[in-house]
Amino acid sequence: MFILSSREFRRTEGISTTELLTRILKRLTKLEGSTSVTGPFEKPNLRRTRSVDFTPGTEFVLQSSKELLTQKQSYEPTTSRLESDSESSSSPNHVGWTNCGMSYMPNTLRITQFCNGEYGLREPTADDTVVYVPGTFDLFHIGHLSFLEKCLEFGNYLVVGLYSDATAALESQRMGVILTLQERLLSVLACRYVSNVVIDAPHEVPASLLDHFKVNYVVVGQDTKLPFSCDGRDPMKIPKQRGIFRRVDSGSSVTTTSVITRILKHRVDYEQRNRSKEAKEAKLIASLKSNATCLGLSLKN
Secondary structure, three states: OOOOOOOOOOOOOOOOHHHHHHHHHHHHHHHHOOOOOOHHHOOOOHHHOOOOOOOOOHHHHHHHHHHHHHHOOOOOOOOOHHHHOOHHHHOOOOOOHHHOOOOOOOOHHHHHHOOOOOOOOOOOOOOOOEEEEEEOOOOOOHHHHHHHHHHOOOOOEEEEEEOOHHHHHOOOOOOOOOOOHHHHHHHHHHOOOOOEEEEOOOOOOOHHHHHHOOEEEEEEEOOOOOOOOOOOOOOOHHHHHOOOEEEEOOOOOOOHHHHHHHHHHOHHHHHHHHHHHHHHHHHHHHHHHHOOOEOOEOOOO
16 A cells, blocks of 8 residues: 655745746847847946846847847747836846745745755855855756765755845846846755855955965866956956866756757747736636635735
């Protein structure tokens, strides 16, 4: 006789797949409407920011997008929330039906609920081999997971340096992050391989950070681009001088860019899916409002 058991995982309020798809599609629509990368996507002065995520590939995404739109002659831009919303609606803080009228509010309780990794969040001991891994980790996927697992070949204590939203979004010709820093933090903390996270990590790895965490290795992906800062400084200069800089092949072909490109190839289908789902959720919330309750909470306009 077999006894089947199941485990239920509650959703994090304000974060849903439909919401993330909406953010991606709106970002693509915005970029397609620009003949050049300007405004918030203009190349920044790196000295004004603490950290930068250098992830190439936006040119390919935009080119593919235009080709797909040309091929789909019957496609007409949606007049739903995707285009009719104001500029602020593309912000990760936008509140839509798919969030059940709520947005994610960073708080210590929610953060601690994500801190239950296999290796545990703790101080490193004298016996630990510390590995520092800087990055953005947007739309946390199997490629990130495989990479972090590979990093454990260098040690047993993994410190992730999580880049800020502003510096990642301001990178030249990049879409910018889809998830906010606080949202990305939850994804990284939930990874069982991670022992600690440096929030808003500096682009240039300083000696003070290496000394504070007693870092034995600094590891990046095999294909990770590490351009010099605007004043010609190598962000990995100090790790290289100490002989602790390493590159690792995750063995996975999945990247954040490839995930977005995959969504782009099925863009029309996703937009139709979102409209249908939003209509159903709007109807449900309207019904709940009539009873003045949503999951035990009062609903407000």
